[in-house]
Amino acid sequence: MEHSLxxxxxELFIDVVNPRDYVQIDSVSHMYQNLKTSVQKPxxxxxxxxxxxxxxxxxxxxxxxxLSKHQKVxxxxxxxxxxxxxxxxxxxxxxxYVNREAITLTYFLELASAVNYPxxxxxLLDEAQLYSSALMxxxxxxxxxxxxxxxxxxxxxDDEDIIAKEHFQTRIWESIELQxxxxxxxxxxxxxxxxxxxxxxxxxxxxxxxxxIISKLTKGNYRNANKLMFSLFSLYAWFEEHNPRKxxxxxxxxxxxxxxxxxxxxxxx
Amino acid sequence: MLDIPSLERRWLxxxxxxxLPYIALVIAILMIPSIIIISLKTNNNAVPPQxxxxxxxxxxxxxxxxxxxxxxxxxxxxxxxxxxPLSTSATTVSSxxxxxxxxxxxxxxxxxxxxxxLPSSQTKQMTTSLPVIAPIIQPSSTxxxxxxxxxxxxxxxxxxxxxxxxxxxxxxGLYIARYHYDHGNYSxxxxxxxxxxxxxxxxxxxxxxxxxxxxxxxxTDQAKKTLQLYISQSNSDSxxxxxxxxxxxxxx
Numbered sequence: 001m002e003h004s005l006x007x008x009x010x011e012l013f014i015d016v017v018n019p020r021d022y023v024q025i026d027s028v029s030h031m032y033q034n035l036k037t038s039v040q041k042p043x044x045x046x047x048x049x050x051x052x053x054x055x056x057x058x059x060x061x062x063x064x065x066x067l068s069k070h071q072k073v074x075x076x077x078x079x080x081x082x083x084x085x086x087x088x089x090x091x092x093x094x095x096x097y098v099n100r101e102a103i104t105l106t107y108f109l110e111l112a113s114a115v116n117y118p119x120x121x122x123x124l125l126d127e128a129q130l131y132s133s134a135l136m137x138x139x140x141x142x143x144x145x146x147x148x149x150x151x152x153x154x155x156x157x158d159d160e161d162i163i164a165k166e167h168f169q170t171r172i173w174e175s176i177e178l179q180x181x182x183x184x185x186x187x188x189x190x191x192x193x194x195x196x197x198x199x200x201x202x203x204x205x206x207x208x209x210x211x212x213i214i215s216k217l218t219k220g221n222y223r224n225a226n227k228l229m230f231s232l233f234s235l236y237a238w239f240e241e242h243n244p245r246k247x248x249x250x251x252x253x254x255x256x257x258x259x260x261x262x263x264x265x266x267x268x269x
Numbered sequence: 270m271l272d273i274p275s276l277e278r279r280w281l282x283x284x285x286x287x288x289l290p291y292i293a294l295v296i297a298i299l300m301i302p303s304i305i306i307i308s309l310k311t312n313n314n315a316v317p318p319q320x321x322x323x324x325x326x327x328x329x330x331x332x333x334x335x336x337x338x339x340x341x342x343x344x345x346x347x348x349x350x351x352x353x354p355l356s357t358s359a360t361t362v363s364s365x366x367x368x369x370x371x372x373x374x375x376x377x378x379x380x381x382x383x384x385x386x387l388p389s390s391q392t393k394q395m396t397t398s399l400p401v402i403a404p405i406i407q408p409s410s411t412x413x414x415x416x417x418x419x420x421x422x423x424x425x426x427x428x429x430x431x432x433x434x435x436x437x438x439x440x441x442g443l444y445i446a447r448y449h450y451d452h453g454n455y456s457x458x459x460x461x462x463x464x465x466x467x468x469x470x471x472x473x474x475x476x477x478x479x480x481x482x483x484x485x486x487x488x489t490d491q492a493k494k495t496l497q498l499y500i501s502q503s504n505s506d507s508x509x510x511x512x513x514x515x516x517x518x519x520x521x
């Protein structure tokens with residue numbers, strides 16, 4: 001079991017957002033460059049939106065990872081729903097103001113004007129659809145005062161058009177939409193992830209037919225693809241231990257991909 | 270931890286469920302030609318009875334025409350009689366008297382056999398039975414019956430006899446003599462054959478009818494003499510054979 005061929009690949013696809021696991025895909029890479037350029041512009045607010053599993057959080061984490069080397073960046077990956085807490089946490093993380101008591105917006109803006117940064121600090125807000133309208137209004141006022149620059153990510157659903165939302169309609173200067181991966185992009189993503197960790201044998205097992213099935217099952221959703229690959233390599237690890245004759249090392253078995261999809265809930269059976 | 274046997278079972282179920290539409294499609298594709306073939310076969314089997322019906326109809330259709338052509342057929346009047354019970358029973362069910370009339374008609378209809386099935390010799394019986402029907406028909410029918418119940422054959426022979434009296438055509442005389450002989454009126458046959466021979470003494474059949482009528486009337490000697498006379502004049506084989514049979518005593 002310790003020398004299993006599939007254990008390492010399995011761990012690679014654990015669904016954790018880690019900027020070091022960021023895989024460069026042409027289209028995503030292009031968007032990331034756009035995002036980096038936009039951040040350097042004197043924009044008040046940048047919107048990053050797309051369907052769930054399109055890599056918004058990963059891109060935000062990557063941005064945080066890259067920008068934090070040069071300027072003050074604060075990443076809020078778990079939304080702070082309470083308004084007082086939100087301002088207090090921002091004041092502490094960006095301006096170093098430690099106070100357990102709640103602070104007002106006016107006091108926060110005074111703090112911002114008191115602390116002079118060479119570049120406007122950037123706040124990255126993940127899952128911004130969870131913030132209340134009142135808090136979003138305060139965020140708007142802070143950005144209008146040019147105290148902070150915000151990059152926010154939002155889910156785009158079929159029911160609502162995020163861009164049309166009242167909060168963002170007049171204030172967003174840049175919006176970037178992330179798309180689901182195409183089969184080719186998914187293939188690059190999976191193989192690059194495997195090759196990055198020297199899993200050459202397993203990477204060679206994945207052919208175009210396998211990718212077609214995976215893409216069809218996951219609909220280009222990176223998160224679902226991660227889940228599926230994790231289950232698939234778990235399954236292969238089990239067969240490797242209990243019944244190695246059933247493993248074809250030249251290609252992934254469509255049957256096992258479908259079994260993994262049943263296990264992850266992508267197929268209802 | 271993965272439960273692989275359970276997963277395999279679920280996968281098998283999934284594959285079966287997923288392939289069901291394709292299986293159904295394949296079955297449908299296979300079934301459609303066979304259904305078409307079967308339906309075509311059944312249609313082919315179903316066609317001959319239709320043609321048979323047509324043939325039967327075609328066979329049946331010519332039937333009325335010979336009836337119309339025959340002078341003895343009284344079919345129109347019989348159809349009229351047959352149609353009466355239906356109309357009366359349909360309109361006067363609540364009336365007991367009408368019911369009686371309808372039943373009478375029904376019974377009288379039963380007593381009258383279809384003319385189409387009757388031989389020509391029975392037509393006289395029908396003419397006698399028709400007056401029995403007439404009183405029942407008259408009250409219920411508003412239209413006068415257009416049929417004329419008559420012995421057309423008798424009427425025609427009288428007409429021919431009249432014509433023969435007027436123009437003395439030997440062929441008419443021969444026809445009348447033959448008619449009477451066939452109908453057993455041997456004295457009439459004798460008279461007309463005699464008249465015909467008087468007009469034209471070369472008609473063999475007229476001489477033969479004359480002789481045979483004499484035989485039937487019991488005048489065998491006279492018949493022999495007549496035949497001998499005719500044989501001497503015409504050398505007729507038919508007359509000779511009749512004479513021979515008469516002499517042998519087996520004349521008909």
